[in-house]
Amino acid sequence: MLYRIAERADxxxxxxxxxxxSADLAAEGFIHTSxxxxxVETANRYYRGRPDVLLLELDEQKLLAAGVAVRHEFVASRQQAFAHVFGPVPLQAIGRTFALVPNAAGQFALPPEL
Incomplete structure (x- = not known):
């Protein structure tokens, strides 16, 4: 599974x-996923303290079946490979959604269900 931290408006x-x-698809040609x-590192690095985000669980096999390309690419700034999704994600490829609520210090943790 892949995970996308999403703004509620999106x-x-x-x-x-x-x-x-999301905005990254228009700006960069792909959707960032983790x-x-x-x-947790992604959430705390880019969304710290934001109460308006949630976590989407994406099924990579369903994305591929829908014709949406997924590439695992090395990201030098994080020294890791991340999956990039090259197109809009059909709802049928999204399994569960989770609330992401920052603690009093503005930091996130994985939802207990994960």
Whole structure:
């Protein structure tokens, strides 16, 4: 599974259009995602303290079946490979969604269900 930290406005739009897209798709040509072990660092690095985000669980096999390319690419600034999703994500490729709520210090932890 892949995980995307999503702004609620983008998730609300996805539920209306049937596809999840975010500003990075328009700006960079792909949607940034994380693997489970990368979620907390990503959340705390880019979304710290934000109460308006949630975590989407994406099924990579369903993305590929829908014709959406996924490439695992090395990101030098993080010294790790991350999956990049090259197109809007159809809702059928999104499994579970989780609330991401920062603690009093503004930091995130994985949802207990994960």
């Amino acid at each position: 998730w609300d739009a996805a539920r209306q259009t049937g596809f999840f897209a 693997e489970r072990h990368q979620v």
